[in-house]
Amino acid sequence: MNLDERQNNLLRIVVEEYVDSASPVGSGLIVSKYFKDLSSATIRNDMAELEKQGLISQPHTSAGRIPTISGYRKYLNSLSAKGNLTKSEMNKLARVESEDLKTRTKNIARIIADLSDSAVFVSFGESEFFYTGIANLFRQPEFAEMDYLHTMSEAIDHMDEAINLMFDQLEIGEIQTLIGRDNPFGEVTSVVVSKCEIDGQTSLIGILGPNRLDYRKCLSLVDYFNKLFS
Numbered sequence: 001m002n003l004d005e006r007q008n009n010l011l012r013i014v015v016e017e018y019v020d021s022a023s024p025v026g027s028g029l030i031v032s033k034y035f036k037d038l039s040s041a042t043i044r045n046d047m048a049e050l051e052k053q054g055l056i057s058q059p060h061t062s063a064g065r066i067p068t069i070s071g072y073r074k075y076l077n078s079l080s081a082k083g084n085l086t087k088s089e090m091n092k093l094a095r096v097e098s099e100d101l102k103t104r105t106k107n108i109a110r111i112i113a114d115l116s117d118s119a120v121f122v123s124f125g126e127s128e129f130f131y132t133g134i135a136n137l138f139r140q141p142e143f144a145e146m147d148y149l150h151t152m153s154e155a156i157d158h159m160d161e162a163i164n165l166m167f168d169q170l171e172i173g174e175i176q177t178l179i180g181r182d183n184p185f186g187e188v189t190s191v192v193v194s195k196c197e198i199d200g201q202t203s204l205i206g207i208l209g210p211n212r213l214d215y216r217k218c219l220s221l222v223d224y225f226n227k228l229f230s
Contacts, residue, residue, distance in 0.1 A: 113132045192221075
């Protein structure tokens with residue numbers, strides 16, 4: 001999958017526009033917003049190449065394109081977990097106080113759920129876990145479709161099994177994005193997850209959402225959570 005610089009940039013634009021709007025992204029929008037010096041035909045040719053390589057696809061109801069699982073994976077290869085939070089967001093997380101560390105952790109998880117507009121889970125060891133932000137998931141447009149709704153309901157019912165599977169996959173401090181078949185919560189969802197130490201216990205922090213997840217924000221939130229507890 002060798003792409004030139006413009007095609008890589010185009011893939012990033014398609015992913016981030018789709019994440020933001022939940023609508024397929026058309027060449028006209030891309031030209032008017034990002035490539036005013038290029039013709040629509042040039043961008044359509046580049047989009048055709050991205051589609052040929054399996055990185056974007058065309059929903060049958062739209063002339064626009066959306067990222068595929070392979071497209072998300074290629075996009076993720078270029079992302080950093082650093083520098084995508086505002087000072088206000090970091091302060092909001094850092095200022096959470098509680099005499100009880102477990103309560104503080106849960107309160108931070110609630111803020112992360114709000115900032116990411118996704119669900120967040122925290123495990124304390126392998127036997128106890130807490131999750132929040134489920135309502136955020138079901139407000140996403142994907143969950144108007146029964147397949148998404150069913151998959152996510154199943155995932156929540158079996159969250160302990162998914163957490164146990166991820167425990168074995170991660171090293172302390174490592175952040176992974178599990179998407180498609182790699183994700184124990186199901187192929188229509190993505191999870192940004194990390195193993196960390198909370199009060200001497202090996203624990204997990206994860207942000208769970210549809211594949212149309214704001215990966216830049218979620219990676220930074222999980223990274224900052226690790227910093228707060230390191």
